[in-house]
Amino acid sequence: MAHQAHAYHMVDPSPWPLTGAVAALLLTSGTAIWMHFNSMSLMSLGMILLLLTIYQWWRDIIREGTFQGHHTPPVQKGLRYGMILFITSEVFFFLGFFWAFYHSSLAPTPELGGCWPPTGITTLDPFEVPLLNTAVLLASGVTVTWAHHSIMEGQRKQAIQSLTLTILLGFYFTFLQGMEYYEAPFTIADGVYGSTFFVATGFHGLHVIIGSSFLAVCLLRQVQFHFTSKHHFGFEAAAWYWHFVDVVWLFLYISIYWWGS
Amino acid sequence: MSSATLVARRVLAAAASHGAEEAGAKTWKILTFVLAFPGVGVCMANAYMKMQAHGDHQPEFLPYSHLRIRTKKFPWGDGNHSLFHNGHTNALPDGYESSEH
Numbered sequence: 001m002a003h004q005a006h007a008y009h010m011v012d013p014s015p016w017p018l019t020g021a022v023a024a025l026l027l028t029s030g031t032a033i034w035m036h037f038n039s040m041s042l043m044s045l046g047m048i049l050l051l052l053t054i055y056q057w058w059r060d061i062i063r064e065g066t067f068q069g070h071h072t073p074p075v076q077k078g079l080r081y082g083m084i085l086f087i088t089s090e091v092f093f094f095l096g097f098f099w100a101f102y103h104s105s106l107a108p109t110p111e112l113g114g115c116w117p118p119t120g121i122t123t124l125d126p127f128e129v130p131l132l133n134t135a136v137l138l139a140s141g142v143t144v145t146w147a148h149h150s151i152m153e154g155q156r157k158q159a160i161q162s163l164t165l166t167i168l169l170g171f172y173f174t175f176l177q178g179m180e181y182y183e184a185p186f187t188i189a190d191g192v193y194g195s196t197f198f199v200a201t202g203f204h205g206l207h208v209i210i211g212s213s214f215l216a217v218c219l220l221r222q223v224q225f226h227f228t229s230k231h232h233f234g235f236e237a238a239a240w241y242w243h244f245v246d247v248v249w250l251f252l253y254i255s256i257y258w259w260g261s
Numbered sequence: 262m263s264s265a266t267l268v269a270r271r272v273l274a275a276a277a278s279h280g281a282e283e284a285g286a287k288t289w290k291i292l293t294f295v296l297a298f299p300g301v302g303v304c305m306a307n308a309y310m311k312m313q314a315h316g317d318h319q320p321e322f323l324p325y326s327h328l329r330i331r332t333k334k335f336p337w338g339d340g341n342h343s344l345f346h347n348g349h350t351n352a353l354p355d356g357y358e359s360s361e362h
Contacts, residue, residue, distance in 0.1 A: 035336050118328075120327075120328050127311070128307075139297035139301050142289060142296070143289075155286055158290065184345070184350065187346065
């Protein structure tokens with residue numbers, strides 16, 4: 001049987017990058033078709049394919065790393081670089097929406113009444129639910145750090161408890177934000193105020209859901225003994241992502257909810 | 262050595278020996294229950310009380326042309342309601358849907 005003379009991971013051929021790309025194409029074109037021709041077929045197909053790709057690709061990575069030992073230190077270093085680069089790209093993604101917000105709010109046009117918030121917009125009180133949301137996410141940052149230290153110290157039960165608390169806080173944020181969306185006296189169709197508000201906070205909310213899912217997968221893996229006190233990069237990646245989501249919220253809160261009110 | 266320097270050395274020594282615990286799981290567990298959760302609790306109480314104070318307020322409807330844009334129909338329902346439409350607080354381009362609150 002042949003053995004490799006290096007510490008790197010030569011990945012076996014996999015269909016998931018292709019199915020992922022096809023899913024992306026179906027989702028984008030499908031959404032356009034839904035908006036113009038009233039058919040959800042392509043978009044739904046894309047969504048199903050995306051979910052199948054996500055499940056199977058990451059299942060394979062877990063198999064390769066946790067069960068087959070392919071994630072040696074240099075490989076793990078590469079994964080770290082990868083996650084950092086990905087989060088950096090997400091920072092730029094949100095930067096665009098903040099640019100749009102400041103572009104419109106720093107020099108409000110005459111059509112809006114020459115002021116920000118625009119005439120006729122009743123903003124949300126930043127010291128009500130938005131402040132609670134801030135406390136919830138900051139608290140989840142504390143609990144996820146508790147979880148990390150618990151894993152590093154081999155404290156299995158505490159790791160499970162703190163990770164569960166983190167996920168519950170994430171759900172609570174999503175629930176509160178959903179309620180805010182329903183109760184808000186303005187909608188996405190209310191000019192550039194509505195557009196910037198709901199697109200920026202909406203994408204953030206999506207990232208909270210993604211982050212919560214990532215943490216939930218980590219919880220399942222922790223329960224199933226995947227993580228060791230020295231090797232738990234999946235969890236670290238989830239925690240980094242979660243802190244990023246928290247920081248984006250802080251910028252949203254200060255810019256849109258507080259300064260913009 | 263001056264007394265101020267001696268005091269400073271004692272404080273730093275105390276901090277260093279406490280830091281030997283290296284901010285472990287125990288520390289973050291304490292922070293969770295002493296700082297994080299009470300903070301959330303206070304904000305929950307505050308939000309609840311503020312909501313009770315101003316209750317059901319329906320903003321006055323003024324038919325501004327820069328709001329309630331309908332350049333393109335929404336791809337659901339009758340195309341005239343946003344995704345999180347709330348009949349009580351969100352007016353349609355012609356006004357609120359019903360006169361009841």
